Amino acid sequence: MTTIKDVAKLANVSTATVSRVLNSNGYVNSATKERVKQAIEQLNYLPNDVARSLFKGRSKMIALFVPDIMNPYFPELARAVEDVTNRYEYTFVLCNTDDDIEKELTYLSALQQKSVDGFIIVSSTISEEHISKINAPIVALDRILSSKLSSVTVNNREGARQAVQFLKSIGCKRIAHICGPEHAGNTKTRLQGYLDEVQDEDWFISSYILPGEFNFEIAKQSTMKLLKDHPEIDGIFAGNDLMGAGALSAAANLGISVPADLSVIGFDGIALGETTTPSLTTMAQPIYDIGSKAAEMLVQQIDDNQISIRSEEFKVVLTERQSTISRR
Amino acid sequence: MTTIKDVAKLANVSTATVSRVLNSNGYVNSATKERVKQAIEQLNYLPNDVARSLFKGRSKMIALFVPDIMNPYFPELARAVEDVTNRYEYTFVLCNTDDDIEKELTYLSALQQKSVDGFIIVSSTISEEHISKINAPIVALDRILSSKLSSVTVNNREGARQAVQFLKSIGCKRIAHICGPEHAGNTKTRLQGYLDEVQDEDWFISSYILPGEFNFEIAKQSTMKLLKDHPEIDGIFAGNDLMGAGALSAAANLGISVPADLSVIGFDGIALGETTTPSLTTMAQPIYDIGSKAAEMLVQQIDDNQISIRSEEFKVVLTERQSTISRR
């Protein structure tokens, strides 16, 4: 490894001068600057970021915590965060937490020890108490972790309502809901939106609500059971697209035709929804925008070095595809 | 931030002693060790990893380069690498390169500056020349970058052959192939396997080979065109599952029934293949095993600190699902 000393020696200046041209601050004669640059070039010198970090107490790294990288929602999100952090010359660290508090805490302290500059966190388990121990900026994503944190979310409840309204508008008379896992914050909000729309309907019974996981196979199995027990169901609002795809697959397996006999709508708007047959109607989140906004907010907080809490709520938008059709 | 000095002061010892208990090396009286531990506990002290890295020249970080994090193959792979690296207490850094050599080189030097301990790289563009400038261990994944590097791959050509053989065995008489992008190393190998099986058939014509991208929509469009131009086709071997899903969707759009009139087989074995209707038969890679093996090899190379080049080739296995059925 060649160091700043080597450069200094070759250019016949002090390390301070080299540092000055490296960071383009302080005065430095243009002739010597040239010499230094030459030396840097010649030695193929790259500054040691670790030494820099040690001095500055900051590492130019940003971490993103996601509960499940295998759920396509999160790679899309990660992609957005990566793009923004790169633009600001941060190194991007992606952490997969399984929504497991132990893993989250392990990551949190490991990264703090590395002087990571900030966190973007999607979590249902991290509490205010844990957060108070972190002294780097945090932006909560997808779910609000604390009123003391900036956050970027979507209108889950309203979006869920719109999904059900849409099913009604195309003529569905018996609408079921597949929930996400109980521990996820989203699950309750989306369920609430569903209930807003159906609980006063005379046809509504609680067995139209399916407990679930954000998982294709489990959703498929429970939908099969649902459709067997309740053949009258003609509309399904799935808590996310992965489960929506599961519902589609369940219907196909039972020989129920979608959308002719059953309409299905999901939530999230991941690319997977376009690959199913029929393709999946969904309440689409502006996933990329959400991720970039969170990253932008975090970078700003890091730079400003002041606590300005901001909350952004994006709106989901109905994206009609083949899994729903008017039956009127 | 509390430092080793604070601990030393509180425990009434030197920083050297604290360091010794921290790293459990060197002699230290069990009584003082106890005192130090108490102090650490009391101050909630966590060692500064940056300072450690500076001293050691190593950072306990491992990076994985993937060309496209939105292709579900890579999250599955990343998941495996993450699990292994975590087990060895490395921090895992995921880099999305878009198969763009500029981005790759930027990442490479940024991470070298951070003293990253090793790289696992999936790339079609990085050359021997670039590699020679890196002085951290590298494991090539999915594609072989250099004979000087350890690598983990699958039997692409043989696997492709098996895919086509399988289509033949169930009675397909006209088999087309959707290729991946030209720049990807895999593309050629899988195409070669296809050719091994079909080029001597009297029905074979070169327009049965479709250029493509590892992308759902593009595969869908070009398959639609193919099936319109060549209605005689009764089997498709897609270069990967994403494109296989595209072919499925194309057939559905044209009212061609799969598997009754057309059989489709993919390559990779990603979870997506189970979510399509019909689900996708595929030559499945042991994705998780591949990722873990690569990570294990890298960790070992880092620890051993010696250049032992090893190559592992995994075998793909035929996974029959609904998109193929015997027509005999």
Next chain:
DNA sequence: TTGAAAGCGCTAACAT
């Protein structure tokens, strides 16, 4: 068994 001190590579006062 423990401590003093040098040094990892860099930056920023402070001096000149």
Next chain:
DNA sequence: ATGTTAGCGCTTTCAA
């Protein structure tokens, strides 16, 4: 405009 130096927090000789 440039150099000297202290110090970021840690580990490791070397000496005691």
